[in-house]
Amino acid sequence: MAKLSSINVPISKLRQQLDELKTRCRQLDQKIQQTENRCFVFEVHIFPKRSLTLCGYIEQLENTLLSLHNVLDKKLPEALIAFECELFVSQFQLLLQLVQNLEKGQAELLYKSYSSVKEDIYQQLQKQYHYEERLLNMIAEQEELIINSPAWQKVPIKEKIEALKIRYQKCNTYTQKLEFKLEEISDE
Numbered sequence: 001m002a003k004l005s006s007i008n009v010p011i012s013k014l015r016q017q018l019d020e021l022k023t024r025c026r027q028l029d030q031k032i033q034q035t036e037n038r039c040f041v042f043e044v045h046i047f048p049k050r051s052l053t054l055c056g057y058i059e060q061l062e063n064t065l066l067s068l069h070n071v072l073d074k075k076l077p078e079a080l081i082a083f084e085c086e087l088f089v090s091q092f093q094l095l096l097q098l099v100q101n102l103e104k105g106q107a108e109l110l111y112k113s114y115s116s117v118k119e120d121i122y123q124q125l126q127k128q129y130h131y132e133e134r135l136l137n138m139i140a141e142q143e144e145l146i147i148n149s150p151a152w153q154k155v156p157i158k159e160k161i162e163a164l165k166i167r168y169q170k171c172n173t174y175t176q177k178l179e180f181k182l183e184e185i186s187d188e
Contacts, residue, residue: 011069014088018061021092024099025054032102040098041122043179046090048126057095064088076140083136121182128175135168 032054041050042057051057068084139161146157 011065011072014065014068018058018065018092021061021096021099022055022058024103025058025095028099028102029053029055042094043125043182045125045129045175045179046087046094048129050122054095054099057091061088061091061095064091071140077143080136080140083133118182118185121178121185125175125178125182128171128178132168132171132175135164135171139164139168 040054040057047057047060049056049060051060064084064087068081068088071081071084142157142161142164146154146161149157
C-alpha cells in the first residue's frame with residue numbers, strides 16, 4: 001500500500017468525479033424502479049444503509065468524502081485516513097460498476113433480495129461497522145490527546161489506546177465472521 005502522504009489527489013478532483021457519477025445516477029433513477037424486496041444491496045461495511053435509489057448511495061458516498069476531508073483537515077492518524085480513503089474508493093468503484101452495468105442494460109443480474117435471516121445479519125453488520133468507526137475515532141482522539149499531555153499522564157493514555165486497539169481488533173474479527181456468514185447464506 002502506498003504511503004498516504006504520497007497521495008496528491010485533491011478533494012476537489014474527487015468531488016468533480018462524484019458529481020459526474022451523481023448526474024448519471026439521477027438519470028438512471030428516473031428509469032429504474034426498486035422496492036424493498038427487489039433492490040440493489042451492497043455489503044454493509046461498504047454502504048451501511050440500504051437505499052431504494054442510486055442517489056441514496058450517492059448521499060452515503062458524499063458523507064464519506066466529507067468524512068475523508070475532515071480527517072485530512074484535522075491531520076488525524078494515518079490509519080483513520082487510510083480507512084476513509086479505502087471506504088471512499090470501495091464505495092465509488094462499486095457504484096460506478098453498478099451504473100455502468102445499468103447503462104448497458106444488465107440490471108436484472110444485479111438485483112438482490114434479503115430473507116429475514118440475511119436481514120438480521122445485515123443489521124448486525126451495520127451495528128458492527130458503526131462500532132468500528134467509533135472505536136477508530138476514540139483511538140484518534142486519545143492519540144491526539146497524548147501529544148499535548150504531560151509525561152505523567154501519557155502512560156494511562158497509552159494503556160487506554162492499547163485497550164481500544166484490542167477492542168477494535170476483536171470487533172473487526174467479529175465483523176469479518178458476520179460478512180462470511182452473510183456470503184455463505186447468499187451462496188446457498
